[in-house]
Amino acid sequence: MKDVLAKVVSTAVQGFKAEYVEVRAQKLRKTAITVKEARVEAAKQGIENGTALRVLVKGAWGFASISTLNVEALSAAVSDACRMARAASARRRVPVKLAPARAVEDKVVLKPRKDPGKVPVEDKMNLLLTVNNTVLQNDNRVKSVTTNYLDLTGTGYFINSEGAYIEQGKLYVFLGVSAVARENDVFTYSREAMGSTSGYEVFDVETPVKVAETVARRATAQLKAKPPRGGTFPVVLGPNVVGTFVHEAFGHLAEADITLSGSVLSDKLEKKVASNVVTFYDDGTVNGAFGSFKYDDEGVPAQKTLLVKDGALVGLMHSRETAQQLSARPTGNSRAEDFRVEPIVRMRNTFIEARDYSFEELIEGVKFGYYLKSFRGGEANLDGTFQIGIQEAYEIVKGEIGEPVRNASISGNTLETLFKVDAVGKEFELWPGVCGKGQSAFVSQGGAHTRVKGVMVGGSA
Amino acid sequence: MAALRQQELLRLAEKASETALKKGADEAETCVFQDLSNYVSIERGQIAKTSRVIDRGLGCRAIVNKSLGFCYTNVLENETAIEETVLKALGFAKASKPDDDWHGLPAEKPFASVEGTYDRRIENLHSENLVETASVMLDAAQKKDKRVFPVEGEVRASYLSAGLANSNAVSVVDSGTMIECSLATIGHEAGEVTPVCFEFNLERTYDINPAAVGEEAARLAVSALKAKKTETKDTCVIFTQFALQQLLSYTFINAINADHVQRDQSVFRGRVGERVASEIVTVYDDGLLPGGIRTWRFDGEGVPQQKTLIIEKGVLRGFIYDNYTARKEGKGSTGNGSRASYLSTPSVDATNLHFQAGSKSAEELIGVVDEGLLVNSVQGAHTSNPASGEFSVVATPSWKIKNGEIAYPVKGAMLVGDIFHLLENVSVLAQNERKIGQLVAPWILVENVKVIGK
Numbered sequence: 053m054k055d056v057l058a059k060v061v062s063t064a065v066q067g068f069k070a071e072y073v074e075v076r077a078q079k080l081r082k083t084a085i086t087v088k089e090a091r092v093e094a095a096k097q098g099i100e101n102g103t104a105l106r107v108l109v110k111g112a113w114g115f116a117s118i119s120t121l122n123v124e125a126l127s128a129a130v131s132d133a134c135r136m137a138r139a140a141s142a143r144r145r146v147p148v149k150l151a152p153a154r155a156v157e158d159k160v161v162l163k164p165r166k167d168p169g170k171v172p173v174e175d176k177m178n179l180l181l182t183v184n185n186t187v188l189q190n191d192n193r194v195k196s197v198t199t200n201y202l203d204l205t206g207t208g209y210f211i212n213s214e215g216a217y218i219e220q221g222k223l224y225v226f227l228g229v230s231a232v233a234r235e236n237d238v239f240t241y242s243r244e245a246m247g248s249t250s251g252y253e254v255f256d257v258e259t260p261v262k263v264a265e266t267v268a269r270r271a272t273a274q275l276k277a278k279p280p281r282g283g284t285f286p287v288v289l290g291p292n293v294v295g296t297f298v299h300e301a302f303g304h305l306a307e308a309d310i311t312l313s314g315s316v317l318s319d320k321l322e323k324k325v326a327s328n329v330v331t332f333y334d335d336g337t338v339n340g341a342f343g344s345f346k347y348d349d350e351g352v353p354a355q356k357t358l359l360v361k362d363g364a365l366v367g368l369m370h371s372r373e374t375a376q377q378l379s380a381r382p383t384g385n386s387r388a389e390d391f392r393v394e395p396i397v398r399m400r401n402t403f404i405e406a407r408d409y410s411f412e413e414l415i416e417g418v419k420f421g422y423y424l425k426s427f428r429g430g431e432a433n434l435d436g437t438f439q440i441g442i443q444e445a446y447e448i449v450k451g452e453i454g455e456p457v458r459n460a461s462i463s464g465n466t467l468e469t470l471f472k473v474d475a476v477g478k479e480f481e482l483w484p485g486v487c488g489k490g491q492s493a494f495v496s497q498g499g500a501h502t503r504v505k506g507v508m509v510g511g512s513a
Numbered sequence: 514m515a516a517l518r519q520q521e522l523l524r525l526a527e528k529a530s531e532t533a534l535k536k537g538a539d540e541a542e543t544c545v546f547q548d549l550s551n552y553v554s555i556e557r558g559q560i561a562k563t564s565r566v567i568d569r570g571l572g573c574r575a576i577v578n579k580s581l582g583f584c585y586t587n588v589l590e591n592e593t594a595i596e597e598t599v600l601k602a603l604g605f606a607k608a609s610k611p612d613d614d615w616h617g618l619p620a621e622k623p624f625a626s627v628e629g630t631y632d633r634r635i636e637n638l639h640s641e642n643l644v645e646t647a648s649v650m651l652d653a654a655q656k657k658d659k660r661v662f663p664v665e666g667e668v669r670a671s672y673l674s675a676g677l678a679n680s681n682a683v684s685v686v687d688s689g690t691m692i693e694c695s696l697a698t699i700g701h702e703a704g705e706v707t708p709v710c711f712e713f714n715l716e717r718t719y720d721i722n723p724a725a726v727g728e729e730a731a732r733l734a735v736s737a738l739k740a741k742k743t744e745t746k747d748t749c750v751i752f753t754q755f756a757l758q759q760l761l762s763y764t765f766i767n768a769i770n771a772d773h774v775q776r777d778q779s780v781f782r783g784r785v786g787e788r789v790a791s792e793i794v795t796v797y798d799d800g801l802l803p804g805g806i807r808t809w810r811f812d813g814e815g816v817p818q819q820k821t822l823i824i825e826k827g828v829l830r831g832f833i834y835d836n837y838t839a840r841k842e843g844k845g846s847t848g849n850g851s852r853a854s855y856l857s858t859p860s861v862d863a864t865n866l867h868f869q870a871g872s873k874s875a876e877e878l879i880g881v882v883d884e885g886l887l888v889n890s891v892q893g894a895h896t897s898n899p900a901s902g903e904f905s906v907v908a909t910p911s912w913k914i915k916n917g918e919i920a921y922p923v924k925g926a927m928l929v930g931d932i933f934h935l936l937e938n939v940s941v942l943a944q945n946e947r948k949i950g951q952l953v954a955p956w957i958l959v960e961n962v963k964v965i966g967k
Contacts, residue, residue, distance in 0.1 A: 114562065173605060
């Protein structure tokens with residue numbers, strides 16, 4: 053493989069005087085199963101082999117993606133990419149430059165205890181059928197349940213014109229369960245996910261059946277839940293929700309490409325952006341976590357990146373291009389979903405660092421507020437407006453957890469909200485997720501319970 | 514890698530389906546997709562890169578004893594790889610569980626003709642043409658106002674082909690083109706940053722106006738500057754097509770999906786013939802809409818696309834079906850078996866969801882509002898409750914309407930409610946229909962929307 057890819061690199065360097073060339077090839081196999089109630093809707097398997105070619109010619113990028121590993125086709129495609137880059141360079145005012153990175157040569161071999169590629173498909177189907185059965189048996193008001201399973205195994209190959217060559221094993225296992233419960237005119241929806249980069253053994257630890265029980269219990273409990281009051285209230289965010297807040301409301305703004313686009317963090321480096329109890333990391337090295345890997349898609353080693361330390365913005369997440377623009381070092385955050393797209397700045401495992409409050413201490417001073425336990429999704433805007441939808445929440449009344457609340461969401465301005473964080477708990481959790489930014493990335497997010505003095509809660513009561 | 518011609522795609526599909534039958538499948542279906550795209554990306558006020566993507570592959574569904582397996586590959590260069598894919602699909606079918614509701618693959622049916630889905634000029638565009646188009650769009654935005662910063666944008670030209678062959682003598686092929694130019698901007702002035710403002714053209718024929726897109730993206734950003742908070746109250750809201758598309762995508766589109774209806778996840782279950790929306794609301798799923806973004810001769814199962822009545826003057830008339838959900842009820846598919854390229858099995862989805870327009874111009878629609886909001890886009894629609902249709906989203910950007918005129922931009926307003934009550938409260942429709950993703954609709958005015966301002 054190395055010889056083929058090296059030949060493609062030299063075609064671009066010698067034939068087109070490319071300043072920089074990288075070739076990313078993949079050989080991947082995916083297995084996906086969907087089970088709806090007791091019906092296996094589809095058991096699928098697929099092969100996705102292909103190559104992404106990125107070249108820098110006269111300060112502009114050219115990119116080509118092609119579903120082959122054939123050397124002649126790749127040489128033609130890289131020539132195309134060089135010609136396209138020239139076409140773009142005529143209109144580019146400031147040439148692209150890359151921050152230096154060590155040219156790594158490495159072969160990363162994964163050693164899962166249970167390789168998902170070797171688990172028979174029958175076993176996977178039976179696991180999903182058990183999950184669905186568990187959900188449906190829990191309560192007859194649960195009307196439907198969908199479970200999706202995905203595993204992805206294979207190898208990524210990376211070579212660039214600076215002498216890097218990396219072969220890296222890839223392994224992801226994911227399981228998502230969602231259910232709908234109904235009682236008369238009230239419909240509720242509940243979902244959970246598990247994800248790992250370690251292996252199929254993840255299902256031995258926190259078993260899918262437990263996840264199924266959580267999904268079913270939440271769906272039925274929500275039938276009796278009431279809508280929240282609309283307005284500004286103190287809230288305690290569970291690790292699952294605070295993780296979404298760190299990822300969506302803050303993390304995207306600290307992706308250096310977004311920061312450079314004028315996000316509200318663009319003039320805040322080394323300044324206070326949050327209260328003193330806030331410390332954020334984006335860490336690509338957490339063992340087995342869904343957002344972990346050894347090298348990013350520019351061949352830069354993943355690392356633990358400190359973003360906010362005791363309330364001050366101290367770092368951003370970088371590709372080699374953004375690092376050069378901001379005189380920083382690459383952080384290993386440049387990721388591409390697959391061979392069809394180019395790498396962009398993405399998060400890995402993003403979280404708020406735990407501190408020392410117990411859960412009881414966090415809620416005891418709250419006269420009336422909300423405990424937001426589990427999220428449904430979230431989204432942020434460049435101006436710092438965030439929105440997080442909540443699938444499980446409770447009132448906090450006089451320092452105690454009260455009645456369940458459904459379909460809440462919170463919104464506000466990221467920086468204003470970060471200054472209102474006044475206490476962080478001690479128990480730490482990470483949750484897997486799939487982040488969308490034009491392309492998908494497997495990530496995780498989390499932290500410890502976090503109290504915010506006031507945030508706007510959307511509700512219909 | 515040379516592009517495959519239509520007949521080559523179809524031949525691959527036919528051969529794979531034949532192989533599956535020969536190797537023991539009761540039924541087989543193979544689809545082959547090819548996507549040839551060129552695009553130019555704008556990043557942070559500059560043209561950043563030009564790209565070309567060639568993606569193609571083949572997916573085979575094999576059925577043995579009412580049990581289904583699917584396998585795909587993007588290695589089309591050798592016959593062995595394709596045969597291995599077919600054999601694996603068969604293996605998966607044998608490993609899977611029988612489904613008593615499986616009543617066979619679709620049979621051959623005559624096709625309606627479709628218009629405005631292919632333009633040779635798009636197929637023949639080069640990177641240089643796209644760079645030029647991107648420059649025109651970018652220059653138009655940058656000339657408009659110094660306070661505007663173009664964050665990102667794209668010009669993309671695609672040529673898409675699909676061939677499908679099954680064991681029921683369905684053997685069909687179709688090709689089409691798309692061209693898109695889009696620009697996202699922010700406005701900034703004295704430390705204030707606006708939410709992202711967005712404009713685009715996406716057409717099947719070479720009928721885009723990059724200068725107008727650039728100017729409009731810039732105009733929106735400037736008009737979102739100096740935003741104020743608003744009060745908490747129930748008020749009139751005009752939703753533009755962007756906001757409406759976002760809200761419908763995660764709620765209403767599920768409710769009309771036969772799979773959701775059959776599995777008791779839809780509030781519309783058992784309500785055909787009942788009033789479910791304001792009497793001025795009429796909605797079709799129109800897979801044949803001329804120039805529609807999702808207009809094709811056939812769907813992901815080779816079933817002819819069609820025009821299906823969903824809501825007529827507020828009364829629910831029907832749902833959208835793929836082959837499986839339709840046969841389960843002893844009906845025919847409505848041509849809504851959707852497929853995301855060769856990688857996936859079919860599932861029910863809308864084609865072009867067409868909300869019939871009214872007669873007022875946009876200005877006249879704003880003119881009827883004494884006090885309310887104009888909402889261009891919402892943030893967080895994907896966190897709606899997909900079954901109950903309840904949403905709690907932020908309007909970004911939005912503008913206050915006072916005495917029939919736009920007064921000032923509003924920041925951080927949350928809109929709370931559920932899509933079904935919203936549709937019951939639609940009071941006026943504009944005539945300014947446009948296509949946004951799978952939605953074709955005008956601006957709509959809705960009464961009594963709960964807005965949380967502070």
